[in-house]
Amino acid sequence: METNKRPLILITNDDGYFAPGLKVLIDMVKPYGDVVVVAPEQGVSGMSHAITIKFPLRVTKLESEEGVEIFKVNGTPVDCVKIALNQLLDRRPDILVSGINHGSNSSISVIYSGTMGGAIEGSLNEIPSIGYSLCSHSMNADFSVAKKHGESIFKKVLANGLPKYTCLNVNFPVVSEDDFKGVKVCRQARGVWKEEYEKRIDPHNGTYYWLTGSFNNHENGATDTDEWALANNFASIVPVRNDFTDFDSLDKITNLNSIK
Amino acid sequence: METNKRPLILITNDDGYFAPGLKVLIDMVKPYGDVVVVAPEQGVSGMSHAITIKFPLRVTKLESEEGVEIFKVNGTPVDCVKIALNQLLDRRPDILVSGINHGSNSSISVIYSGTMGGAIEGSLNEIPSIGYSLCSHSMNADFSVAKKHGESIFKKVLANGLPKYTCLNVNFPVVSEDDFKGVKVCRQARGVWKEEYEKRIDPHNGTYYWLTGSFNNHENGATDTDEWALANNFASIVPVRNDFTDFDSLDKITNLNSIK
DSSP states (O other): OOSSSOOEEEEEOSSOTTOHHHHHHHHHHGGGSEEEEEEESSOOTTOTTOOOOSSOBOEEEOOOBTTEEEEEESSOHHHHHHHIIIIIOSSOOSEEEEEEEESOOOTTHHHHOHHHHHHHHHHHTTOOEEEEEESOOOTTOOOHHHHHHHHHHHHHHHHHOOSTTEEEEEEEOSOOTTTOOEEEEOBOOOEEEEEOOEEEEOTTSOEEEEOOEEEEESOTTOSSBHHHHHHTTEEEEEEEEOOOBOHHHHGGGGGGOEEO | OOSSSOOEEEEEOSSOTTOHHHHHHHHHHGGGSEEEEEEESSOOTTOTTOOOOSSOBOEEEOOOBTTEEEEEESSOHHHHHHHIIIIIOSSOOSEEEEEEEESOOOTTHHHHOHHHHHHHHHHHTTOOEEEEEESOOOTTOOOHHHHHHHHHHHHHHHHHOOSTTEEEEEEEOSOOTTTOOEEEEOBOOOEEEEEOOEEEEOTTSOEEEEOOEEEEESOTTOSSBHHHHHHTTEEEEEEEEOOOBOHHHHGGGGGGOEEO
């Protein structure tokens, strides 16, 4: 970091460029470098690692202030990161932060999360990357604990980096500073979202279905998971990898080999 | 499998219900059970594990033949699997197959792939699941090798299951049966897509960007990867997990703990 240039900090999110959580993140990191925000023009929660192939992207530069440039893009968080790296930035970012998401991305929610899609795309490109989420969907949520302790995490990662190809999935509980217990590195809890589609009839007698559901934690006993940390007033940090290989299974499916 | 009922086989894909690769997959598996296809109404390549939250899903049942029912859905492959399990099926599928995708999903393409999103969603729900892809985007591609050897893989998985929460990412090279070398269990190659957005000007003087890019294999020397297998006329099978925790990094980021 001891160069002539200030660190370049790339920010994205999945709630859109106007989201309160994004503004908190900008305020949190702007003392540490030059900030470029490239964020979706609308909320795109649940977009995972999706990319836009069938229509072209449009980029609009919004008003910028000293040290902070903001672009909006008609795409996903992964699109935002890709077009930032390829078209919008004049140098490589030193760090990428995504969020602060309005809503939890702990346990298996990581796989559906656009916030984490953006962070993972950063790590694929060997940029130290952090996805931040607060366990509240409210637009008026109190981000003060997330901002204070998220900043500590950010400073450490900016100074020390992260293991190559690894990003962080950081989730904050909704608690006061007094009740907050600290930050805990942990593993992803095993769990699943169980859907319960709500079936409705439209005014033209057509049937449609709204996605609803609830999270099922499959390991309520374990104390080393992100779900346990959050339920016990800790922030959770899960290191996230982008190699999908299930190395434990490689030896268990050798019956599928059939070399001619 | 020795019950009164034939196995229930759930099929999805990301190229849409009309794709030739889907028809090959139906023909491949229908001798083995009752088939229900729940597939996107249009091509949704690159949708990863995205889910549809902001608009409701519509389901249309298409004509069905003996032992094969087909539904189309205005959503992603993951939506198709979720609504199949929650609304459309009257019993739990014994196996899920996704594809056959028109185009490779090897290496890091697994993270962008809607085909694999569908398969991974199956494995989250503890259904043995296989995503199949052929390394050709042509709508007229020759699926004969993929069908013949994909069927062998399918039969083994139907008989033996898979490790819990693990699905298979199966990719076939475009080769003749004579040149085909066999099926090889392997790991995901480390690689990255490097974007090169193509910038254009529309008739109204607006700027837009098309996503283009090329795959960079970061480990050309390794012989235990899916990329090596495919380049050497093998089909690749990578066991895929849905726990994103980077266990190797847990010990390396303990400096981020800060327990009050």
